[in-house]
Amino acid sequence: MSAELTGTLGIVVLLVLLLLRVPVAFAMFAVGFAGITILQNVSSAMALLASESFTLASSPELVIIPLFILMGNVASATGMSRQLYDAAYAIVGQIRGGLASATVIGCGGFAALSGSSVASALTMGKVSLAEMDRFDYDKRLSTGVVAAGGTLGILIPPSTGFVIYAILTEQSIGRLFLAGVLPGLLLLTSFVTAIAIICLLRPGAGPRGPSTTMSEKARAIAGALPILTVILLTIGGIYGGLFSPVEAAGVGAGAVILYGAVTRRLSFRILFQSARDSVVTTATVMLILIAAHMINPFLALSHIPTFVGEALLGLELSRLGTLAVILAVYLVLGCFLEGFAMLVLTLPIFFPVVLDLGIDPIWFGVLVVLTLEMGLISPPVGLNVFIVKSVAPSVPLGDIFRGVIPFWLAMLATLLMLIAFPQISLFLPDTMMN
Amino acid sequence: MRAVRRAADGLIGLSATIGALGLFVETGVILIDVIGRAFGSPLFGSQDVITMTMVVVVFGGMALCDRVGGHIGVDIFEARYPDWLNRWIDIVSALLGAAIFAAIAWAVWESSKISQMLNLSTNLIGLPKAWFQWALAGFSALTALGLLLRAAELTATGRDVRKDDTRLTDSPA
Amino acid sequence: EELSFANFTPPFHTINASVIEKLNADLSEATGGELTVRGYHGGELGAGPVEQYVRVLQGVADMGWGLPGYTSSQFGKTMIAEMPNAIPLDAPGYEALWAAYDEISGEFPGTVPLALWTSEPNIFIMKDHDIRTPADLEGLKIRVAGATAAEVASAMGATPVQMPINQVYNALQTGLIDGVITGASTLSDFKLDEVANSYTLGANLGRLVFWTVMTEAKYDSLTDEQRAALDSVSGMPLSQSAEEAWNATADAALEAARASGDNTVIDLSDAEIAAFAEAVAAVTDAYVAEVDGEAALAAMKGE
Ligand code: NA
Ligand code: NA
Numbered sequence: 072m073s074a075e076l077t078g079t080l081g082i083v084v085l086l087v088l089l090l091l092r093v094p095v096a097f098a099m100f101a102v103g104f105a106g107i108t109i110l111q112n113v114s115s116a117m118a119l120l121a122s123e124s125f126t127l128a129s130s131p132e133l134v135i136i137p138l139f140i141l142m143g144n145v146a147s148a149t150g151m152s153r154q155l156y157d158a159a160y161a162i163v164g165q166i167r168g169g170l171a172s173a174t175v176i177g178c179g180g181f182a183a184l185s186g187s188s189v190a191s192a193l194t195m196g197k198v199s200l201a202e203m204d205r206f207d208y209d210k211r212l213s214t215g216v217v218a219a220g221g222t223l224g225i226l227i228p229p230s231t232g233f234v235i236y237a238i239l240t241e242q243s244i245g246r247l248f249l250a251g252v253l254p255g256l257l258l259l260t261s262f263v264t265a266i267a268i269i270c271l272l273r274p275g276a277g278p279r280g281p282s283t284t285m286s287e288k289a290r291a292i293a294g295a296l297p298i299l300t301v302i303l304l305t306i307g308g309i310y311g312g313l314f315s316p317v318e319a320a321g322v323g324a325g326a327v328i329l330y331g332a333v334t335r336r337l338s339f340r341i342l343f344q345s346a347r348d349s350v351v352t353t354a355t356v357m358l359i360l361i362a363a364h365m366i367n368p369f370l371a372l373s374h375i376p377t378f379v380g381e382a383l384l385g386l387e388l389s390r391l392g393t394l395a396v397i398l399a400v401y402l403v404l405g406c407f408l409e410g411f412a413m414l415v416l417t418l419p420i421f422f423p424v425v426l427d428l429g430i431d432p433i434w435f436g437v438l439v440v441l442t443l444e445m446g447l448i449s450p451p452v453g454l455n456v457f458i459v460k461s462v463a464p465s466v467p468l469g470d471i472f473r474g475v476i477p478f479w480l481a482m483l484a485t486l487l488m489l490i491a492f493p494q495i496s497l498f499l500p501d502t503m504m505n
Numbered sequence: 506m507r508a509v510r511r512a513a514d515g516l517i518g519l520s521a522t523i524g525a526l527g528l529f530v531e532t533g534v535i536l537i538d539v540i541g542r543a544f545g546s547p548l549f550g551s552q553d554v555i556t557m558t559m560v561v562v563v564f565g566g567m568a569l570c571d572r573v574g575g576h577i578g579v580d581i582f583e584a585r586y587p588d589w590l591n592r593w594i595d596i597v598s599a600l601l602g603a604a605i606f607a608a609i610a611w612a613v614w615e616s617s618k619i620s621q622m623l624n625l626s627t628n629l630i631g632l633p634k635a636w637f638q639w640a641l642a643g644f645s646a647l648t649a650l651g652l653l654l655r656a657a658e659l660t661a662t663g664r665d666v667r668k669d670d671t672r673l674t675d676s677p678a
Numbered sequence: 679e680e681l682s683f684a685n686f687t688p689p690f691h692t693i694n695a696s697v698i699e700k701l702n703a704d705l706s707e708a709t710g711g712e713l714t715v716r717g718y719h720g721g722e723l724g725a726g727p728v729e730q731y732v733r734v735l736q737g738v739a740d741m742g743w744g745l746p747g748y749t750s751s752q753f754g755k756t757m758i759a760e761m762p763n764a765i766p767l768d769a770p771g772y773e774a775l776w777a778a779y780d781e782i783s784g785e786f787p788g789t790v791p792l793a794l795w796t797s798e799p800n801i802f803i804m805k806d807h808d809i810r811t812p813a814d815l816e817g818l819k820i821r822v823a824g825a826t827a828a829e830v831a832s833a834m835g836a837t838p839v840q841m842p843i844n845q846v847y848n849a850l851q852t853g854l855i856d857g858v859i860t861g862a863s864t865l866s867d868f869k870l871d872e873v874a875n876s877y878t879l880g881a882n883l884g885r886l887v888f889w890t891v892m893t894e895a896k897y898d899s900l901t902d903e904q905r906a907a908l909d910s911v912s913g914m915p916l917s918q919s920a921e922e923a924w925n926a927t928a929d930a931a932l933e934a935a936r937a938s939g940d941n942t943v944i945d946l947s948d949a950e951i952a953a954f955a956e957a958v959a960a961v962t963d964a965y966v967a968e969v970d971g972e973a974a975l976a977a978m979k980g981e
Pocket of ligand 1 (some may be wrong): 181182223225226228230
C-alpha cells in the first residue's frame with residue numbers, strides 16, 4: 072500500500088470514528104498512532120506519543136490556556152461577568168440580539184489581548200455563555216457567537232497565526248499585523264450583521280429587553296467597573312511592556328482572585344472549585360491539541376500534502392483560479408487538521424506558486440489566516456466548536472455547529488470581499504510602513 | 506464494584522486537586538515574576554517552574570475530565586443510533602481511551618529513562634525533566650484505570666458514571 | 679533508501695540548503711543514488727527544538743539538528759564553545775568543536791554526530807538603547823535562553839529575562855525587554871530587524887553551538903561502503919557548509935541593518951572590547967571549572 076493511500080485511508084477511518092461519536096481526541100490518537108506505526112514503526116509511534124504529550128503539556132505558549140480559563144471561571148464565580156453583562160444589557164439590551172453583538176465586540180477586544188483563537192473562545196465562552204442564557208438568548212445563537220467570535224483572536228493583532236505565516240514565508244510580522252486590522256474589523260462588522268439578520272428572522276433568538284434610563288445605564292456601567300479595570304489593566308500591561316500576553320493571563324487571573332478576596336465574594340471553597348473546573352476544561356482542550364500533533368506526523372509521512380500541492384500545480388490555472396483552488400483546499404483540509412499544522416504542511420508547496428503568479432504575499436497571508444479560521448468552526452473537526460462545547464457541556468454539538476452556520480457564511484462573505492478588494496488588507500501596511 | 510469506584514473517585518479527586526494547586530502555583534509565580542521585574546529583580550527560573558508545573562496542571566485533570574464526561578465527541582447522530590449501538594460505542598471508546606492513556610503512561614515512563622541518561626533538566630534552575638515525566642505517566646496511568654473501570658461498569662451494570670447526578674466536582678476532595 | 683531528517687524550522691531556513699539538501703546531494707552522489715535524505719520541515723515529525731535529540735535517539739527520524747542550549751544540562755562541555763572569549767571572534771567554531779571532539783563526544787550517546795558548528799558571534803541587538811560600555815547595560819532587561827547566558831547578562835549589570843526566541847519580537851516591540859544578546863542571523867530569521875534599532879558589534883560575547891546527529895542504530899545498519907560514503911560527506915565539510923551559511927545569513931542581515939537609515943550600528947574599539955571581556959571573564963572561568971572542562975577549552979583554543 073502506498074503512503075498516499077495509507078494517508079487517505081487514515082482520513083476515512085478518522086471520519087468514521089468521529090461519526091460514531093468516539094471522543095475526538097481518542098479518534099485522532101488512534102488514527103495517528105496506527106498510521107505512524109504502518110508508515111514507520113511502532114517504536115516511532117510510541118516515541119512521538121511521549122514527546123508530543125510532554126512538549127505540548129510543557130509549552131510556554133500554551134500556559135495561556137489554563138490561566139485564561141481560570142480567569143474566566145473566577146470572573147463568573149465572583150459575579151464580575153454578571154456585572155459586565157448587566158452593563159451591556161442596560162446599554163444595548165433593548166436592541167434585538169444586542170447582547171450577542173456586545174459579545175462579538177467583546178471577542179474583538181479580547182483578540183487585541185490574546186494571539187490565539189482558542190484562548191479567545193475559551194475565555195469569552197466562560198464569561199458570556201451563562202450570561203446570555205440568563206437573558207433568554209437562544210443557545211444556538213450564543214454558542215455560535217462565541218465559537219465564531221473567538222476566530223477574531225488571530226486576525227486582530229497580536230496573532231500567533233500571522234507570526235507563523237511570517238516566519239514560514241519570510242514576510243514582515245509588522246506588515247501582517249497591520250494587514251489584519253481592517254479585515255478583523257470588517258469580519259466583526261459582518262458578524263454583527265449576521266446577528267441582526269438572525270434576530271430579524273427569528274425574533275426569539277435574542278429577545279428585546281426593557282428600555283433603560285440614563286441613570287440606570289450609568290449605574291450599570293459603574294457596577295461593571297471592577298472587571299473593566301481588570302481588562303484595561305491586562306491590555307494596558309501588554310502594550311505598555313509590563314508583561315507578555317501569556318503573563319497577562321496570569322495577571323488577569325490573579326487580579327480577579329484578588330478582587331474576589333477583597334470584596335469577600337470569593338470563598339476559598341469557591342476558588343478551589345473554580346480551579347478544579349479550570350483543570351478539567353484544560354484537560355479537554357490540551358488532549359485535543361496533543362492528539363492533533365499525532366495526526367500531523369502521520370500526514371507528513373503519508374506525503375498527502377505534497378501530493379495535493381503537486382496535483383494543483385498540474386492544473387495550470389489562472390491567477391484567481393489558483394487562489395480559489397488553494398483557499399478551497401484549505402477549507403477542506405481545515406475540516407480535519409489543526410490550523411498551524413496545515414500552514415507548515417502546505418505553505419512550502421503553495422507559497423512559491425503564489426509568488427510566481429505575482430499574488431501579494433501579505434494579502435495572501437490574510438486570506439489564508441481567515442480561511443484557517445473558517446476551518447476552526449467547520450465540522451467534523453472544528454476546534455473552536457469543541458472549545459465552546461467544553462465550556463457549555465449541556466448544549467449538543469450539533470446545535471453549536473448549526474448555530475455557527477450563519478457566522479461561517481459571514482466569514483465566507485468577508486473572504487470574498489477581501490479577495491475582491493485587496494486594498495482592505497493592504498491599505499494600512501502600505502500607508503504606515505512605506 | 507462500589508468500593509472500587511469509591512477508591513477510584515478518591516484518587517481521581519486527588520489528582521485533580523494536585524492539578525488545581527498547580528494552577529495556583531502558576532498564577533503566583535507569574536505575579537511575583539511580573540511585579541519583581543517591574544522593580545528590576547524578576548524571579549530567577551520562573552519560566553522553568555511555569556512550564557514544568559503546566560505538565561501537572563494539564564495531566565492532573567485528565568482523569569476527572571473523563572469522569573465528568575469532559576472528552577468531546579461528535580454527538581450529532583447519537584439520537585438516531587439504536588441503544589445497543591450507543592452502548593457498544595461507549596464501551597469500546599472507553600477501552601480505546603484506556604489503551605491510549607496506558608500507552609502514553611508507558612511511553613513517557615520509557616522516555617524518562619532517556620532523560621535520566623542524558624541528564625536532562627530545565628535550563629535555568631535545573632529541575633530534572635524525569636520528575637515531571639513520572640508525574641505525567643502517573644496521572645495518565647490513573648486516567649487509564651478510570652477509563653477501564655468505566656468500561657467495566659458499562660459492561661456489567663450499564664451504569665455510566667459520566668451521567669451521575671452528583672458531579673464529582675461539586676464535592677470537596 | 680531514503681533517510682529522514684527532522685527539521686523543526688521552516689523549509690526556508692538556512693539549515694535546509696546548507697545541511698539537509700547538501701547532505702542529500704552529496705550522499706546520493708557518493709552512493710550512486712542508494713542513499714538519499716528527505717527533510718521533514720517545520721516540526722512535521724514532532725514539534726519544537728527541545729526534543730530533537732531524543733527524537734533522533736529514539737529513531738522517530740534518522741537524522742536531526744538542534745542546539746545544545748535548549749538542553750544545556752546534557753551538553754556541559756560542548757557548551758563551553760558558547761561562552762564569551764572561549765573561541766576568538768575570527769576563528770571558525772566548527773574547527774574548534776571538532777578539535778575538542780574527544781573531550782565532548784561522550785555528550786552524544788546513542789547517536790553519531792554528522793556536523794558540529796557554531797553561529798556567527800553574538801552581538802547586542804537593542805531597541806532604543808545604545809551600548810558602548812558594560813555600564814550602559816545597567817538595569818536593562820535582556821532576554822536570555824539559559825543559565826550561563828543569564829550570568830553573562832548579570833555580570834554586565836543587566837536584568838536577565840527568560841523567554842522563548844519566538845516571543846522576542848513582541849517583547850522588544852512593547853518594551854518588555856530592552857534587547858537580546860544573540861547572533862545577527864536572528865534579525866532575518868525572527869524578523870527582529872523590524873523592532874530593534876541599535877546594534878553593537880565587536881565584543882566577544884560567545885556564540886551558539888549546533889549539532890546534526892544520526893541514530894547510531896541506523897548508522898550501524900548501513901553497509902561498509904555506505905558508511906564510508908556518509909563519513910566522507912559529513913563531519914568537517916558538512917560543518918563548514920553550515921557555519922558559512924549561518925555567517926552569510928548574518929552578514930546579509932547586518933549589511934541590511936547598516937544600509938537602513940534608522941539604525942545605530944556601533945563597532946567597538948579595542949579598548950571598549952577589552953572592557954566587556956573583563957566584565958564577563960569570571961563567568962567563563964567559573965563555568966569551565968564547574969563542568970571540569972579545562973581540557974575541552976584548551977582543545978577548542980588549539981592549545
Ligand atoms: Na489577537
Ligand atoms: Na474544522
